[in-house]
Every structure is written in structure tokens, then in C-alpha cells.
Amino acid sequence: xxxxxxxxxxxxxLLLQINAIKLNSKNPFTWAxxxxxxxxxxxxxxxxxxxxxxxxxxxxxxxxxxxFGKPDVIAGVATGAIGIGILVAEYMGLPFVYVRPEPxxxxxxxxxxxxxxxxQSVVVVEDLISTGGSSLLAVEALKNEGAIIKGMAAIxxxxxxxxxxxxxxxxxxxFTLSDYENLLKQAVAKKYIDQDEIITxxxxxxxxxxxxxxx
Numbered sequence: 309x310x311x312x313x314x315x316x317x318x319x320x321x322l323l324l325q326i327n328a329i330k331l332n333s334k335n336p337f338t339w340a341x342x343x344x345x346x347x348x349x350x351x352x353x354x355x356x357x358x359x360x361x362x363x364x365x366x367x368x369x370x371x372x373x374x375x376f377g378k379p380d381v382i383a384g385v386a387t388g389a390i391g392i393g394i395l396v397a398e399y400m401g402l403p404f405v406y407v408r409p410e411p412x413x414x415x416x417x418x419x420x421x422x423x424x425x426x427x428q429s430v431v432v433v434e435d436l437i438s439t440g441g442s443s444l445l446a447v448e449a450l451k452n453e454g455a456i457i458k459g460m461a462a463i464x465x466x467x468x469x470x471x472x473x474x475x476x477x478x479x480x481x482x483f484t485l486s487d488y489e490n491l492l493k494q495a496v497a498k499k500y501i502d503q504d505e506i507i508t509x510x511x512x513x514x515x516x517x518x519x520x521x522x523x
Contacts, residue, residue: 309321309482309483310482310483310485310487310490310510310512311371311374311461311483311484311485311487312371314483315367315371315485315486316485316486316490317379317490317493317494318363318432318488319363319364319367319463319464319485319486319490319491320486320490320491320494320495321494321495321498322360322363322364322493323351323354323367323463323464323486323491324355324357324491324494324498324500325360325458326353326354326357327349327353328349328350328354328361329347329348329349329350329464329484329491330347330348330369331346331401331495331496331500331501331505331509332346332347333346333501333504333505333508333509333512335495339438341438341439341517342521343516343517344520344521345512345516346505346508346509346512347509347512349436349464351392351435351436351463351464352391352435352446353491354392354435354463354481355391355392359393361392364392364395364463364485365395365396365484366399366476367414368392368399368433368461368485369396369399369400369496370394371483372396372400372431372461372496373400373463373485374432374456375459375461376458376459376461376481377458378400378402379402379428379429379430379431379458380402380429381397381402381403381404381405381408381424381429381430381431381455381471382397382400382402382403382404382405382430382431382433383398383405383406383424383430383431383432383433383446383450384403384404384405384406384407384433384434385406385407385432385434385435385442385446386406386407386409386498387420387434387442388434388435388436388486388521389406389434389435389462391407392433392435392463393406394418394435396433399408400512403422404422405420405421405422405423405424405430406420406421406422407419407420407421407432407446407449409445411443411522417452419449419489419514420449420450420453424450424453425454426453426454426455427454427455427456428454428455428456429448429456429457429458430450430455430456430457430458431449431458431459431460431461432446432447432450432457432459432460432461433460433461433462433498434446434460434461434462434463435462435463435464436462436463436464436465437462437465437466437471437482437484438466438468438471438503439468439470439471440468440470440471440474440475441474443460443462444474444475444478444480447460447478447480456522457480458481459480459482459483460475460481460482460483461482461483461484461485462482462484462485463484463485463486464482464484464485464486464487464491465482465487465488466486466488466513466516467487467488467489467513468516486514492506492509492512493519
């Protein structure tokens with residue numbers, strides 16, 4: 309669920325402007341999952357554009373406090389959300405930790421890096437929600453350390469049914485700055501794509517795991 313329509317439209321526009329979201333229906337990208345996709349999202353690029361990262365930081369901070377209340381700690385999911393999570397925590401004057409995909413194999417074997425006390429409330433920051441699996445593994449790791457999860461905030465979501473259902477099953481509230489619908493709307497309005505491409509992107513969204521580019 310998006311925080312609000314105005315933020316969703318502006319965020320989508322900015323991500324398109326800095327080429328954080330790449331659209332190519334004729335030469336699709338291959339995701340780590342093996343899915344073929346006409347869209348690729350790299351929100352880490354946000355960090356290289358100060359006006360954009362400041363907008364993202366401030367919208368996160370404002371809307372996190374509005375939706376969840378001020379938490380004790382901001383947690384970023386490694387590696388994509390470490391940078392933006394630190395910016396949000398700094399802006400809100402809060403401690404920051406980040407969560408690895410799995411514990412380190414050496415040293416203290418930490419999965420959560422930073423200082424986190426049992427019983428502290430946490431809002432988790434993500435850069436992108438696709439299937440939701442890795443994001444919810446981070447939530448599980450935080451819960452295992454005794455954290456109270458107030459919710460998760462992400463820059464962008466594809467809104468796949470699998471992720472929506474996973475978050476419902478885990479009873480985790482997820483809010484995002486923007487989503488797939490607002491992205492397509494802005495991409496058409498700003499002429500990043502034409503009508504044929506919008507049809508392709510809509511079709512892909514219906515069944516991304518089985519979609520194949522038409523030759």
C-alpha cells in the first residue's frame with residue numbers, strides 16, 4: 309500500500325528521471341530468480357542524486373512517523389537499503405541497524421549489525437519489494453533478537469500477489485513511497501514509453517514468472 313498518491317506520483321517520476329527504473333519491453337532483463345522482465349529497478353542509484361535522496365529521506369521520515377509512530381530504531385535490509393536507511397535514521401534522530409541475509413561465517417557471526425536491545429520497536433526500511441521473501445527474512449531475524457516490528461517502509465513495490473499474501477500472513481504492515489501502477493502512469497505521461505509498451509508491461513505484471521517476450 310502506498311503512503312499517499314502525491315508521494316507515489318512524485319517518487320515514480322524521480323525514479324524514472326534518474327534512470328533508477330529501466331523499462332525495455334523489447335530486450336527484457338533477467339532477474340536473479342530467472343524471471344524475464346521488461347522492467348529493472350535499481351533504487352540504489354537514488355544515493356547518487358542529492359535532491360532525489362533528500363526527497364526520499366524526508367518522505368520516508370514524515371510518513372513513517374505518521375503511519376507507525378516514531379520507533380526506537382530504524383533497520384535497513386542489506387545491502388540495498390543500508391544507505392537510505394541510514395539517511396532516514398539520521399533525519400529522524402534515531403539509532404540504525406542493518407540486517408544481513410544470513411549470519412556472518414566469522415567473527416561474532418552477527419546477522420544484525422549495530423546495537424539492538426530486546427523489546428525495542430523497529431521500522432524496517434527496504435529499497436524494493438518484489439516477492440517479499442528476503443524482506444520478511446530480515447523481519448524474522450529482528451524478531452528473533454526480541455525486536456517489536458512496527459512495520460516496513462519501502463521505496464517501491466511491484467505489488468505481486470505473492471508478496472501481498474506473504475505480508476498478510478506474517479501480519480506485517482507494508483507501506484511504500486510508490487508502486488507499479490503509479491510508475492506506469494508516470495511513464496506514459498512523461499513519454500518514457502508508448503501505448504504498445506504499456507500493454508506489454510501490463511501483461512507482464514499479470515504473470516511475471518511465466519511471461520515471455522513476443523518476437
